[in-house]
Amino acid sequence: MGSTGGRRLNVNNINPHVRAAKYAVRGELAVKSEEYRAFIQEGHAGLPFDKVISANIGNPQQLDQKPITFFRQVLSLIENPILLQHEDVLLNQLGYKPDVLERAKWLLTQVGSVGAYSASNGVPAIRKSIADFLERRDGFPAKQSDIYLSAGASSGVNTLLHVICADDKSGILVPIPQYPLYTASLSLLNARCVPYLLDESKNWGTDLATIKSSYDAAVAAGTDVRAIVIINPGNPTGASLSGEDIRAVIEFARQHRLVILADEVYQTNVFVGEFISFKRALRELQRETPGAYDAVELASLHSVSKGMVGECGHRGGYFELVNFDPEVQAEIYKFVSIMLCSPVVGQCLVELMVHPPAPGEPSYELYRQEYDGIFESLRGRAAALHKAFAQMEGVECGEPQGSMYLFPTIALPEKAAEAARAEGRSPDEFYCMRLLEATGVCVVPGSGFGQKEGSLHFRTTFLAPGTEWVGSIVKFHKEFMDKYR
Amino acid sequence: MGSTGGRRLNVNNINPHVRAAKYAVRGELAVKSEEYRAFIQEGHAGLPFDKVISANIGNPQQLDQKPITFFRQVLSLIENPILLQHEDVLLNQLGYKPDVLERAKWLLTQVGSVGAYSASNGVPAIRKSIADFLERRDGFPAKQSDIYLSAGASSGVNTLLHVICADDKSGILVPIPQYPLYTASLSLLNARCVPYLLDESKNWGTDLATIKSSYDAAVAAGTDVRAIVIINPGNPTGASLSGEDIRAVIEFARQHRLVILADEVYQTNVFVGEFISFKRALRELQRETPGAYDAVELASLHSVSKGMVGECGHRGGYFELVNFDPEVQAEIYKFVSIMLCSPVVGQCLVELMVHPPAPGEPSYELYRQEYDGIFESLRGRAAALHKAFAQMEGVECGEPQGSMYLFPTIALPEKAAEAARAEGRSPDEFYCMRLLEATGVCVVPGSGFGQKEGSLHFRTTFLAPGTEWVGSIVKFHKEFMDKYR
Numbered sequence: 001m002g003s004t005g006g007r008r009l010n011v012n013n014i015n016p017h018v019r020a021a022k023y024a025v026r027g028e029l030a031v032k033s034e035e036y037r038a039f040i041q042e043g044h045a046g047l048p049f050d051k052v053i054s055a056n057i058g059n060p061q062q063l064d065q066k067p068i069t070f071f072r073q074v075l076s077l078i079e080n081p082i083l084l085q086h087e088d089v090l091l092n093q094l095g096y097k098p099d100v101l102e103r104a105k106w107l108l109t110q111v112g113s114v115g116a117y118s119a120s121n122g123v124p125a126i127r128k129s130i131a132d133f134l135e136r137r138d139g140f141p142a143k144q145s146d147i148y149l150s151a152g153a154s155s156g157v158n159t160l161l162h163v164i165c166a167d168d169k170s171g172i173l174v175p176i177p178q179y180p181l182y183t184a185s186l187s188l189l190n191a192r193c194v195p196y197l198l199d200e201s202k203n204w205g206t207d208l209a210t211i212k213s214s215y216d217a218a219v220a221a222g223t224d225v226r227a228i229v230i231i232n233p234g235n236p237t238g239a240s241l242s243g244e245d246i247r248a249v250i251e252f253a254r255q256h257r258l259v260i261l262a263d264e265v266y267q268t269n270v271f272v273g274e275f276i277s278f279k280r281a282l283r284e285l286q287r288e289t290p291g292a293y294d295a296v297e298l299a300s301l302h303s304v305s306k307g308m309v310g311e312c313g314h315r316g317g318y319f320e321l322v323n324f325d326p327e328v329q330a331e332i333y334k335f336v337s338i339m340l341c342s343p344v345v346g347q348c349l350v351e352l353m354v355h356p357p358a359p360g361e362p363s364y365e366l367y368r369q370e371y372d373g374i375f376e377s378l379r380g381r382a383a384a385l386h387k388a389f390a391q392m393e394g395v396e397c398g399e400p401q402g403s404m405y406l407f408p409t410i411a412l413p414e415k416a417a418e419a420a421r422a423e424g425r426s427p428d429e430f431y432c433m434r435l436l437e438a439t440g441v442c443v444v445p446g447s448g449f450g451q452k453e454g455s456l457h458f459r460t461t462f463l464a465p466g467t468e469w470v471g472s473i474v475k476f477h478k479e480f481m482d483k484y485r
Numbered sequence: 486m487g488s489t490g491g492r493r494l495n496v497n498n499i500n501p502h503v504r505a506a507k508y509a510v511r512g513e514l515a516v517k518s519e520e521y522r523a524f525i526q527e528g529h530a531g532l533p534f535d536k537v538i539s540a541n542i543g544n545p546q547q548l549d550q551k552p553i554t555f556f557r558q559v560l561s562l563i564e565n566p567i568l569l570q571h572e573d574v575l576l577n578q579l580g581y582k583p584d585v586l587e588r589a590k591w592l593l594t595q596v597g598s599v600g601a602y603s604a605s606n607g608v609p610a611i612r613k614s615i616a617d618f619l620e621r622r623d624g625f626p627a628k629q630s631d632i633y634l635s636a637g638a639s640s641g642v643n644t645l646l647h648v649i650c651a652d653d654k655s656g657i658l659v660p661i662p663q664y665p666l667y668t669a670s671l672s673l674l675n676a677r678c679v680p681y682l683l684d685e686s687k688n689w690g691t692d693l694a695t696i697k698s699s700y701d702a703a704v705a706a707g708t709d710v711r712a713i714v715i716i717n718p719g720n721p722t723g724a725s726l727s728g729e730d731i732r733a734v735i736e737f738a739r740q741h742r743l744v745i746l747a748d749e750v751y752q753t754n755v756f757v758g759e760f761i762s763f764k765r766a767l768r769e770l771q772r773e774t775p776g777a778y779d780a781v782e783l784a785s786l787h788s789v790s791k792g793m794v795g796e797c798g799h800r801g802g803y804f805e806l807v808n809f810d811p812e813v814q815a816e817i818y819k820f821v822s823i824m825l826c827s828p829v830v831g832q833c834l835v836e837l838m839v840h841p842p843a844p845g846e847p848s849y850e851l852y853r854q855e856y857d858g859i860f861e862s863l864r865g866r867a868a869a870l871h872k873a874f875a876q877m878e879g880v881e882c883g884e885p886q887g888s889m890y891l892f893p894t895i896a897l898p899e900k901a902a903e904a905a906r907a908e909g910r911s912p913d914e915f916y917c918m919r920l921l922e923a924t925g926v927c928v929v930p931g932s933g934f935g936q937k938e939g940s941l942h943f944r945t946t947f948l949a950p951g952t953e954w955v956g957s958i959v960k961f962h963k964e965f966m967d968k969y970r
Binding site: 006007008009010011013014015016018019021023027034038057059060061062067069072073075076077079080082083086089093094095111112113114115116117118119124151152154155158162163164165166167181184185188226227257258259295297305310311312313314315323324325327328330331334335337338339340341342343344345346 | 491492493494495496498499500501503504506508512519523542544545546547552554557558560561562564565567568571574578579580596597598599600601602603604609636637639640643647648649650651652666669670673711712742743744780782790795796797798799800808809810812813815816819820822823824825826827828829830831
């Protein structure tokens with residue numbers, strides 16, 4: 001027997017692009033927080049906290065947000081259609097309303113069984129329902145053949161970047177701070193991330209001069225800039241763009257022939273101002289100046305994970321393509337077909353999200369009440385957290401505007417920066433690690449999203465209920481500042 | 486306003502690797518069959534058939550295979566946990582058994598809400614349950630930390646190939662015929678497919694001399710061959726490998742330092758012989774010759790889509806890593822974390838699959854009856870189809886051995902080959918297209934899986950119920966042969 005010479009794979013010979021990818025939302029801090037959680041669950045004591053608060057990721061139902069009753073009732077029936085043979089029991093003993101049964105029957109007619117693969121781009125009737133929703137939302141027609149169901153928005157982003165990036169010169173404009181899915185996916189594809197800074201002084205809005213200078217610098221460096229990512233409302237920043245800002249981005253995209261990737265998964269998480277879709281803005285520009293914008297390609301993404309739905313674990317989402325070349329769409333279809341189809345229950349949940357009970361329907365009142373309750377509760381939690389930040393020395397944070405996050409700036413003493421360097425960490429990482437160790441609260445350092453050189457931040461969700469955890473952050477911060485002052 | 490110069494993306498400037506990828510299972514024939522299906526559904530007449538039979542893809546529940554009752558009852562409860570407040574109704578009026586309620590409660594304790602993201606590698610308790618199953622199946626220990634839940638096996642393959650392939654010289658040995666997921670994924674990664682032919686004369690078993698000569702030729706061409714894919718039981722061929730063949734492959738992998746990717750999704754679809762897992766065979770070799778096989782890396786994949794479960798639409802699956810470097814596993818964890826987690830309901834279904842009702846438990850009898858019923862029905866359909874092929878001129882097909890497919894050889898007249906060339910198709914594509922047009926039966930040409938130069942095949946599932954469709958194939962074939970004789 002010859003010598004095997006050890007394992008074939010080691011961290012130095014695997015795909016270097018996988019190794020280069022960074023994904024802080026689920027990085028070292030998240031792993032450590034899960035270890036703490038397991039430690040507590042196993043009944044161990046000795047930590048300075050009795051509960052881990054995962055404020056690192058927008059995962060509402062992990063933090064006790066209740067699912068919408070109508071959605072889950074329908075899903076229970078499509079999982080076990082035999083229940084529909086007991087209408088009396090459902091209606092009179094289990095609190096199901098007639099519209100729940102109707103919707104479940106309709107979905108079953110359309111999907112057959114949720115255990116069967118659907119068409120790779122999604123169940124046709126669900127795509128039609130999404131198109132109808134988009135027409136209602138935007139006031140412009142939408143076609144089911146332009147809609148692609150996906151396993152959450154993440155998988156949609158993966159698809160689109162795979163098709164758009166042709167080689168190692170391809171570049172994509174990505175906002176900084178950003179959700180790290182974009183940089184991680186571009187690393188995997190060995191394509192170029194062309195960062196453009198959002199303007200913290202304008203509540204993290206887009207600044208066209210900044211975008212332009214990033215674009216110019218990238219082109220000068222030989223980058224074939226192909227698309228611009230806009231996250232609206234912003235992640236991690238929560239900002240909603242004005243109609244004017246959106247039109248400016250579209251105009252920029254038109255002039256420079258950039259595909260627009262509009263990540264609009266927080267479209268219902270808006271506390272200040274109003275959500276305006278890129279689709280609507282683009283169609284308005286097309287109407288105002290016929291012919292001028294017809295070649296501006298837009299992909300808009302949405303998801304069941306956010307909003308008042310919060311069904312992350314179901315992995316449902318979709319994207320709509322606007323003004324895309326049919327031959328390119330055929331390649332996108334082929335790409336998604338390799339993974340067969342997105343989860344069919346997740347597809348059904350997308351249908352329920354875009355087509356909830358309407359006024360006058362039996363399930364409407366409860367739906368409205370649950371939806372509004374979640375919205376108000378999120379707004380209240382955001383305000384409480386924001387208020388706490390206002391009391392904290394060296395912490396600055398704009399008014400909560402939307403999404404599920406706050407992204408405060410923190411000014412840390414030089415001694416803290418020194419201690420961080422001694423540990424081989426950036427100061428914001430160091431701060432977040434100490435916060436986790438002291439309080440069990442897991443947040444993500446700003447460096448995980450990108451931040452302006454010399455500035456420090458962290459991102460926290462405002463999903464956790466109660467105020468105790470907020471108090472523990474305030475207390476930790478004071479002690480931290482005192483220690484390193 | 487400057488001219489936009491048209492759209493940014495066209496089929497000639499998008500990612501060339503996406504364009505190069507081929508995925509025949511959902512290709513032109515499948516798209517055409519869906520058009521026929523829609524045409525019939527809309528009430529149109531005029532086709533020579535009144536029903537489309539999708540025999541192109543292993544999608545049991547689309548072809549009326551019933552889901553296992555226990556599984557779906559549990560899923561209905563975890564989707565709508567409020568139902569658990571009505572135990573009386575569930576037990577006395579809806580036919581749920583106590584073990585259904587218990588399992589649902591246990592799963593809910595473990596996952597929290599199925600609407601929450603889980604750990605990126607899957608819910609810990611579900612990984613533990615899979616490890617227990619693997620121990621029972623193989624007689625060797627398994628660790629939950631080596632198990633990664635995935636959205637079907639496809640997504641697991643995607644993960645593994647992404648990590649293993651480092652650059653455009655990386656090559657993976659892939660059986661021919663193969664499931665086109667492998668070639669398509671390698672195209673996307675711009676890595677090299679190193680095909681090795683299976684031996685049709687030995688019921689599509691592996692032939693080590695063939696593997697060796699493919700390997701040697703690839704190495705001579707500068708390919709860095711890193712892994713070997715084995716599909717066992719085979720897809721599209723249905724063959725189960727003997728223990729001896731499996732050990733020979735492991736020995737080959739050891740000698741040439743190849744990672745083994747064992748696609749074992751058909752492990753319960755075995756009519757002839759016995760399924761032996763690569764894990765068991767590897768551990769046995771490790772026990773017999775201590776030290777010699779400890780560096781042989783194995784990834785074994787499984788899924789809820791096949792077997793008697795057939796829950797394709799739920800996108801559940803997992804892979805187990807054996808003898809992998811922990812640092813490489815950390816990179817795999819990071820990779821899967823970018824897509825957050827696999828569908829949580831799909832994860833629960835994996836748990837149910839590997840941990841079904843046991844003898845003596847209230848749901849056992851029905852479970853057993855349903856499971857055996859599906860197994861026998863599949864065996865019966867396979868036999869009927871095989872018998873029909875035996876009557877068809879120029880068609881040769883080995884005894885059905887397992888999986889969900891038959892893969893007959895077809896000898897077509899020269900005039901048919903000429904007609905195919907005139908249409909720009911390969912003869913098997915031409916045959917399958919005519920079959921679809923005449924009968925509504927959609928199968929996949931052998932060229933979609935790869936076949937020995939000069940030989941022609943098609944792959945058909947034997948999932949469709951009834952015998953009418955089989956009769957229509959026989960009739961079509963006779964007419965086709967007569968026409969082109």
